Amino acid sequence: MWDWIKRTYHRWGSPRYFYQYARRGMVAAGLIAGVSLLVGLIWSLAFAPPDYQQGNSFRIIYIHVPAASVGMGFYALIAGCAFVSWVWKMKMADVVAEAAAPIGACFTFLSLFTGAVWGKPTWGTYWVWDARLTSMLILLFLYLGLMALRQSIASTSAGNKMCNLLAMVGAINLPIIKYSVEWWNTLHQPATFTITDSCHDHDGF
Amino acid sequence: MRDFLHVLWAVARRECVLTVRAPTQWLHPVVFFTMVIVLFPLGISPNQAALSPIAVGVIWIAALLASMLGSERLFEADHQSGALEQMALSSVSLYWVALIKVFVHWLFAGLPLVLLAPLLSLFLFLPMNEVWVVVLSLLLGTPVLAFVNAIGAAITLSTRGGSVLLLLICLPLQIPIIIFATGAVKAFSEGLPYEGYLAVLAALLSLSVVLSPVAIAAALQVGVQNR
Numbered sequence: 001m002w003d004w005i006k007r008t009y010h011r012w013g014s015p016r017y018f019y020q021y022a023r024r025g026m027v028a029a030g031l032i033a034g035v036s037l038l039v040g041l042i043w044s045l046a047f048a049p050p051d052y053q054q055g056n057s058f059r060i061i062y063i064h065v066p067a068a069s070v071g072m073g074f075y076a077l078i079a080g081c082a083f084v085s086w087v088w089k090m091k092m093a094d095v096v097a098e099a100a101a102p103i104g105a106c107f108t109f110l111s112l113f114t115g116a117v118w119g120k121p122t123w124g125t126y127w128v129w130d131a132r133l134t135s136m137l138i139l140l141f142l143y144l145g146l147m148a149l150r151q152s153i154a155s156t157s158a159g160n161k162m163c164n165l166l167a168m169v170g171a172i173n174l175p176i177i178k179y180s181v182e183w184w185n186t187l188h189q190p191a192t193f194t195i196t197d198s199c200h201d202h203d204g205f
Numbered sequence: 206m207r208d209f210l211h212v213l214w215a216v217a218r219r220e221c222v223l224t225v226r227a228p229t230q231w232l233h234p235v236v237f238f239t240m241v242i243v244l245f246p247l248g249i250s251p252n253q254a255a256l257s258p259i260a261v262g263v264i265w266i267a268a269l270l271a272s273m274l275g276s277e278r279l280f281e282a283d284h285q286s287g288a289l290e291q292m293a294l295s296s297v298s299l300y301w302v303a304l305i306k307v308f309v310h311w312l313f314a315g316l317p318l319v320l321l322a323p324l325l326s327l328f329l330f331l332p333m334n335e336v337w338v339v340v341l342s343l344l345l346g347t348p349v350l351a352f353v354n355a356i357g358a359a360i361t362l363s364t365r366g367g368s369v370l371l372l373l374i375c376l377p378l379q380i381p382i383i384i385f386a387t388g389a390v391k392a393f394s395e396g397l398p399y400e401g402y403l404a405v406l407a408a409l410l411s412l413s414v415v416l417s418p419v420a421i422a423a424a425l426q427v428g429v430q431n432r
Contacts, residue, residue, distance in 0.1 A: 148370055149360065152365060153364050154363075162363070162424060162427060165360055169378070177380055177381055180385060184388070
């Protein structure tokens with residue numbers, strides 16, 4: 001049993017086996033993702049009750065908030081993978097970090113875009129220089145820098161290492177950026193959903 | 206210990222000599238800094254009322270871009286000539302070499318900007334009593350810029366055509382510095398406590414002096430192996 005666990009673990013940690021497994025699982029995973037996305041979108045955009053204050057325009061929250069959390073979470077994922085790859089030289093971590101960057105960038109952009117669309121009816125403007133919006137924009141730049149760096153290094157191993165370094169430097173810098181921007185300007189409401197807090201503590205929705 | 210200091214001194218001396226012998230390296234940032242600041246009155250308005258409120262921001266943005274100007278060449282020549290390999294092989298760790306190189310680079314590319322700032326702030330009608338805060342914020346902030354740029358320069362060492370890439374990588378990381386620096390001057394001009402901002406800048410400076418050579422050395426190591 002223990003040997004089996006060890007073998008499976010090492011296999012999943014190696015791109016060669018992972019790609020074999022992934023090729024088999026891809027269609028099923030894609031189907032599950034597609035169906036749940038479809039159900040979620042139809043449910044939230046058509047069946048969820050309208051908000052008592054914002055009417056139907058609030059429905060964009062069902063795209064905006066998950067997109068923002070994926071956008072932020074994926075940078076943490078990349079930084080974690082960078083650390084794992086740098087310390088333990090696990091090749092799978094490089095693969096994950098490389099694949100995660102464009103996804104994170106897309107979701108960060110999506111959250112900025114849906115935020116702008118939502119800002120117009122509620123705040124009366126597409127864009128304000130508010131702390132959360134600004135730090136999201138900076139996060140998008142960090143993603144773009146990471147992707148551009150990987151594109152421009154010919155050697156894969158050097159590219160992985162340099163990207164891992166940049167991701168770790170960015171991860172150290174990200175809290176500094178976030179707090180500096182927060183000192184600078186704040187208008188956005190505090191995060192509505194937090195993992196540690198029940199959402200009933202906040203009013204708003 | 207004597208060997209250690211000897212190597213460090215040799216690295217510092219070599220950097221100084223190389224920089225002095227290539228005047229464009231340290232003249233470029235200064236000229237760029239001056240030109241950008243001169244362009245603002247031409248582009249916005251020559252009136253004191255229009256220029257005075259934006260003076261700090263203009264000086265700082267110009268300093269940010271000017272300090273980026275020379276830094277992409279920071280390790281490139283040494284990388285191509287093989288001197289970097291020798292440094293990596295030497296008895297002293299790359300951490301110290303990076304620290305010295307960045308410091309000498311700042312001495313020639315960053316310090317002139319700090320010294321020029323009082324003169325150029327006259328062009329932008331910055332109130333006289335605020336000048337020393339601007340100079341102090343530049344004195345604390347430009348070394349941090351130099352260290353961040355050096356991280357970018359080391360990371361982009363094995364890329365083709367890296368200057369735009371360097372911009373994309375370094376600018377987001379430098380946002381806190383410009384926020385705290387301009388914040389200090391704004392707080393001072395409004396009569397609010399400004400020491401906190403300067404203290405944060407000093408903290409960022411000490412953090413970058415201690416930590417950024419780690420990243421620079423690691424990137425240089427990868428660059429040397431990938432030559």
